[in-house]
Amino acid sequence: MASSQLPVHALSSASDKYPKPQGVAFTYGTAGFRTKGDTLESTLFRIGLLAVLRSKKLNGQTIGVMITASHNPAIDNGAKLVDPRGEMLDASWEQHATLLANAETTSELLKVLTGLIPELKIDWTKPSRVVFGRDTRPSGEALVKALKAGLEAMGCHAPLDMGITTTPCLHYMVKGSNLKQEAQIKYGVPSEQGYVQKLATAFTKLMKGKSPASPLIVDCANGVGAVALAKLSPLISDILPIRSICTNTSDASALNHSCGADYVKTNQKPPPAVQEVMEKGHRACSLDGDADRVVYYYLNPDDGKFRLLDGDKIATLAAGFIGDLVKQAGLSDTLKIGVVQTAYANGSSTQYLQHNGLPVRCVPTGVKHLHHAAERYNIGVYFEANGHGTVLFSEETIDILNAHEPRSPAQETATQHLLCLVDLINQAVGDAISDFLMVEVILAHKRWGPVEWDQGYEDLPNRLVKVNVTDRFAFKTQDAERRLVEPKGLAERVDAIVNKFEKGRSFVRPSGTEDCVRVYAEASTRVGADELAAQVATLVSDFSNGDLF
Numbered sequence: 001m002a003s004s005q006l007p008v009h010a011l012s013s014a015s016d017k018y019p020k021p022q023g024v025a026f027t028y029g030t031a032g033f034r035t036k037g038d039t040l041e042s043t044l045f046r047i048g049l050l051a052v053l054r055s056k057k058l059n060g061q062t063i064g065v066m067i068t069a070s071h072n073p074a075i076d077n078g079a080k081l082v083d084p085r086g087e088m089l090d091a092s093w094e095q096h097a098t099l100l101a102n103a104e105t106t107s108e109l110l111k112v113l114t115g116l117i118p119e120l121k122i123d124w125t126k127p128s129r130v131v132f133g134r135d136t137r138p139s140g141e142a143l144v145k146a147l148k149a150g151l152e153a154m155g156c157h158a159p160l161d162m163g164i165t166t167t168p169c170l171h172y173m174v175k176g177s178n179l180k181q182e183a184q185i186k187y188g189v190p191s192e193q194g195y196v197q198k199l200a201t202a203f204t205k206l207m208k209g210k211s212p213a214s215p216l217i218v219d220c221a222n223g224v225g226a227v228a229l230a231k232l233s234p235l236i237s238d239i240l241p242i243r244s245i246c247t248n249t250s251d252a253s254a255l256n257h258s259c260g261a262d263y264v265k266t267n268q269k270p271p272p273a274v275q276e277v278m279e280k281g282h283r284a285c286s287l288d289g290d291a292d293r294v295v296y297y298y299l300n301p302d303d304g305k306f307r308l309l310d311g312d313k314i315a316t317l318a319a320g321f322i323g324d325l326v327k328q329a330g331l332s333d334t335l336k337i338g339v340v341q342t343a344y345a346n347g348s349s350t351q352y353l354q355h356n357g358l359p360v361r362c363v364p365t366g367v368k369h370l371h372h373a374a375e376r377y378n379i380g381v382y383f384e385a386n387g388h389g390t391v392l393f394s395e396e397t398i399d400i401l402n403a404h405e406p407r408s409p410a411q412e413t414a415t416q417h418l419l420c421l422v423d424l425i426n427q428a429v430g431d432a433i434s435d436f437l438m439v440e441v442i443l444a445h446k447r448w449g450p451v452e453w454d455q456g457y458e459d460l461p462n463r464l465v466k467v468n469v470t471d472r473f474a475f476k477t478q479d480a481e482r483r484l485v486e487p488k489g490l491a492e493r494v495d496a497i498v499n500k501f502e503k504g505r506s507f508v509r510p511s512g513t514e515d516c517v518r519v520y521a522e523a524s525t526r527v528g529a530d531e532l533a534a535q536v537a538t539l540v541s542d543f544s545n546g547d548l549f
């Protein structure tokens with residue numbers, strides 16, 4: 001039996017060095033494992049085991065492991081697995097990750113592992129390949145060591161350590177490593193340098209003939225985005241001068257502290273460090289701690305008021321621009337564009353897209369849901385309101401573009417621009433840097449500043465609040481998380497509150513990354529949105545305390 005070849009002795013002694021902390025339960029959720037960094041060594045050891053199983057299951061294709069806790073505080077850390085095409089781990093394997101992470105002892109761990117091999121029909125004789133990286137968090141170093149120990153104990157030959165890198169770069173790397181040689185030539189060299197080069201080349205081509213943009217302020221959240229940007233920026237500085245701020249990666253406590261995409265989205269204001277340098281009319285963007293998320297903003301030239309250009313605004317900008325290019329290329333009957341959002345998308349953005357004839361789908365929160373839904377279109381634009389997202393071009397679409405015989409120079413140019421966008425936009429996962437380069441291209445082509453971009457629609461005032469509850473798993477939803485099915489009777493009470501507000505919309509869902517329930521509300525006025533959120537939050541809290549059960 002294949003499992004008899006499991007290197008039990010090596011595993012057993014290696015595992016003893018990474019005992020599971022007692023009294024902690026780990027869950028592989030929306031963003032993989034995520035908790036305090038110093039509790040995660042045993043989990044990383046075990047992720048190493050699972051990565052090897054996953055690679056063997058998929059005939060030795062390269063699997064990725066990213067160690068990061070994204071926008072969370074510096075003391076947190078986390079890890080997620082990346083599947084061969086650069087997408088998130090197949091959802092059916094998440095339970096195996098959770099099971100392995102929670103085995104209390106080495107012998108229990110070995111029992112789980114020996115059970116998984118026949119259950120998942122893994123052929124132990126297959127090779128395994130793994131590539132991994134981490135963000136700038138200090139705990140990352142020990143976690144890498146634990147991961148390597150797990151990989152080594154499973155006999156994984158020469159896993160590739162990318163060192164400190166961004167989440168999207170790791171995804172790019174995984175995808176590229178699994179391509180056949182011919183496809184890899186088109187895709188780009190699977191290395192960090194290859195990625196930077198690919199972005200710079202595509203950006204330069206797309207900006208050809210456009211006047212150099214005014215400087216863009218980029219808040220790097222004092223995270224790994226600063227490291228990546230320092231490599232890219234010199235290659236494009238003639239076309240896009242970048243003023244990077246919040247680039248302090250040596251002081252761990254600075255990471256995501258009073259800066260970054262989450263700060264801006266949550267507080268609806270620029271980080272203090274940006275405020276210092278930002279003038280009316282300037283555009284700025286903020287990345288998160290692992291550079292897979294970006295939001296833009298500016299100060300209104302008239303009144304100096306802060307205006308956020310979030311993931312929804314990026315999605316509408318991209319979908320509109322790409323839709324126009326498809327038309328100009330003469331391919332609008334062939335290539336279908338769709339936009340994928342979550343329930344958190346502002347109602348105005350959904351309405352705007354629909355008015356412009358773009359199909360919109362709503363899916364549950366989390367990039368993996370958006371990504372899979374976007375893959376169903378020729379060109380699928382997906383963004384979460386908080387700035388995670390990308391634009392996917394299907395393989396068939398790329399073939400169509402390559403084979404297209406344009407009937408005019410204008411058609412030719414539009415087709416070439418679309419092909420360059422395929423290179424500029426990360427096809428594996430959203431990348432804050434690639435996304436802001438895409439936005440910059442679109443603004444340059446349209447000769448727009450942030451004000452013109454912002455004019456498409458006006459966001460409905462909205463509010464997002466957290467409610468701490470005794471058991472968030474008691475909250476179950478349907479209809480892409482827009483409606484509660486449990487606790488029974490709660491949905492009707494939410495409806496009754498929502499109906500009191502003009503343009504009211506509210507929904508309640510358990511977070512997949514934090515121990516809380518989130519309440520989102522929007523309404524026609526600021527006061528209305530705040531009041532609606534407060535009333536629904538109180539209702540949820542009362543339910544949770546048992547008062548209303």
Ligand SMILES: CC(=O)N[C@H]1[C@@H](OP(=O)(O)O)O[C@H](CO)[C@@H](O)[C@@H]1O
Nearest residue numbers: 030031366367384386511512513514
């Ligand atoms: C409202 C919100 O912003 N939710 C975030 C957050 O998920 P929750 O399941 O809501 O905790 O973290 C996810 C992973 O980073 C991200 O994909 C998602 O958009």
Ligand SMILES: [Mg+2]
Nearest residue numbers: 070288290292
């Ligand atoms: Mg992130």
